[in-house]
Amino acid sequence: xxxxxxxxxxxxxxxxxxxxxxxxxxxxxxxxxxxxxxxxxxxxxxxxxxxxxxxxxxxxxxxxxxxxxxxxxxxxxxxxxxxxxxxxxxxxxxxxxxxxxxxxxxxxxxxxxxxxxxxxxxxxxxxxxxxxxxxxxxxxxxxxxxxxxxxxxxxxxxxxxxxxxxxxxxxxxxxxxxxxxxxxxxxxxxxxxxxxxxxxxxxxxxxxxxxxxxxxxxxxxxxxxxxxxxxxxxxxxxxxxxxxxxxxxxxxxxxxxxxxxxxxxxxxxxxxxxxxxxxxxxxxxxxxxxxxxxxxxxxxxxxxxxxxxxxxxxxxxxxxxxxxxx
Amino acid sequence: xxxxxxxxxxxxxxxxxxxxxxxxxxxxxxxxxxxxxxxxxxxxxxxxxxxxxxxxxxxxxxxxxxxxxxxxxxxxxxxxxxxxxxxxxxxxxxxxxxxxxxxxxxx
Numbered sequence: 184x185x186x187x188x189x190x191x192x193x194x195x196x197x198x199x200x201x202x203x204x205x206x207x208x209x210x211x212x213x214x215x216x217x218x219x220x221x222x223x224x225x226x227x228x229x230x231x232x233x234x235x236x237x238x239x240x241x242x243x244x245x246x247x248x249x250x251x252x253x254x255x256x257x258x259x260x261x262x263x264x265x266x267x268x269x270x271x272x273x274x275x276x277x278x279x280x281x282x283x284x285x286x287x288x289x290x291x292x293x294x295x296x297x298x299x300x301x302x303x304x305x306x307x308x309x310x311x312x313x314x315x316x317x318x319x320x321x322x323x324x325x326x327x328x329x330x331x332x333x334x335x336x337x338x339x340x341x342x343x344x345x346x347x348x349x350x351x352x353x354x355x356x357x358x359x360x361x362x363x364x365x366x367x368x369x370x371x372x373x374x375x376x377x378x379x380x381x382x383x384x385x386x387x388x389x390x391x392x393x394x395x396x397x398x399x400x401x402x403x404x405x406x407x408x409x410x411x412x413x414x415x416x417x418x419x420x421x422x423x424x425x426x427x428x429x430x431x432x433x434x435x436x437x438x439x440x441x442x443x444x445x446x447x448x449x450x451x452x453x454x455x456x457x458x459x460x461x462x463x464x465x466x467x468x469x470x471x472x473x474x475x476x477x478x479x480x481x482x483x484x485x486x487x488x489x490x491x492x493x494x495x496x497x498x499x500x501x502x503x504x505x506x507x508x509x
Numbered sequence: 510x511x512x513x514x515x516x517x518x519x520x521x522x523x524x525x526x527x528x529x530x531x532x533x534x535x536x537x538x539x540x541x542x543x544x545x546x547x548x549x550x551x552x553x554x555x556x557x558x559x560x561x562x563x564x565x566x567x568x569x570x571x572x573x574x575x576x577x578x579x580x581x582x583x584x585x586x587x588x589x590x591x592x593x594x595x596x597x598x599x600x601x602x603x604x605x606x607x608x609x610x611x612x613x614x615x616x
Contacts, residue, residue: 223601228601229545233542234542249539289605318582318599318600319581319599320579325542327540328542332580401579402579403579424581
């Protein structure tokens with residue numbers, strides 16, 4: 184909690200690979216970054232990696248590493264060089280003042296000369312009746328968190344991309360049957376993920392269908408109502424769980440009306456830099472990247488954001504000593 | 510001292526027969542968000558331990574209790590009062606929000 188009017192040089196919002204890599208670089212440049220980790224609004228602390236199991240494509244870990252462990256290691260690395268952490272959500276951002284002003288959950292006000300936005304994205308919801316009421320009672324967006332509770336049960340996965348195939352395949356470790364409901368007649372997922380799912384005899388598919396309602400009894404999911412996108416016909420699909428994998432929404436509501444975004448809400452930056460349209464504000468990771476969305480690409484843009492912030496500070500404040508990197 | 514582990518075996522004595530409200534954190538090793546919430550629950554145990562008994566239950570090792578109370582997602586926090594579930598909090602939350610959810614039980 185900030186009780187004195189102390190102005191930071193660099194504040195990072197977000198604690199996934201982008202935010203933590205930015206923190207490592209900014210800390211090694213002696214900028215003493217503060218990372219506001221976030222807790223719930225933008226997804227869990229540590230970001231989406233904490234919702235995955237094994238990460239097999241992050242270079243340097245030939246045997247793979249769990250998402251949570253990778254994040255905890257990155258955090259420790261950032262901390263080692265003097266990064267400070269504040270575990271709460273940012274509730275408002277004022278980019279019209281210099282320094283910038285952030286307000287948080289606990290009522291703290293934080294002032295900073297530069298800001299790195301690494302707020303990521305979170306799973307999209309269907310927004311259909313029953314979904315909110317049955318959230319955590321059979322409705323989930325995290326197979327690795329909740330699959331365990333569906334041993335020998337029938338679950339539905341909604342979506343047709345890589346995430347949907349990954350979730351469906353993972354869920355067959357527990358569930359007796361997994362039904363993928365997809366609104367089109369073919370999958371968007373990569374070939375390898377598709378083949379893995381098609382080969383799995385516990386997975387079946389309902390094509391050209393949308394889930395329009397979730398039904399429950401006694402506080403647990405009992406069925407989803409699917410509507411055929413061609414005929415409009417509706418029917419109940421009995422199941423005990425529904426896992427959503429229908430894409431992501433960037434966590435940018437704090438910046439609406441202030442920072443330039445694309446129609447989907449992703450922040451626009453001045454490529455190849457991470458500069459937003461407000462000088463001194465930089466964006467990295469999934470909040471500005473809807474194309475690659477990998478841990479390693481997020482880390483890469485996080486590094487760029489820290490270097491951009493460091494240069495900005497060098498140009499705009501005489502007081503900030505710039506230490507040699509290396 | 511943080512949250513104290515509770516099991517299927519001592520559930521009745523520790524939770525149902527407790528003389529004050531009990532907060533139980535249902536968690537597992539493999540659950541990333543649980544590892545984020547755990548330290549917050551520990552802090553609540555330290556700060557509010559006089560008003561609220563704070564326990565944690567590993568769902569891998571104690572599936573019977575998790576099943577009995579219909580836990581379908583973790584982290585889930587349950588508050589018991591007089592042997593009955595009085596509050597269910599699903600999903601990771603920040604400390605401020607968690608304390609707000611618990612305001613009927615702690616001051």
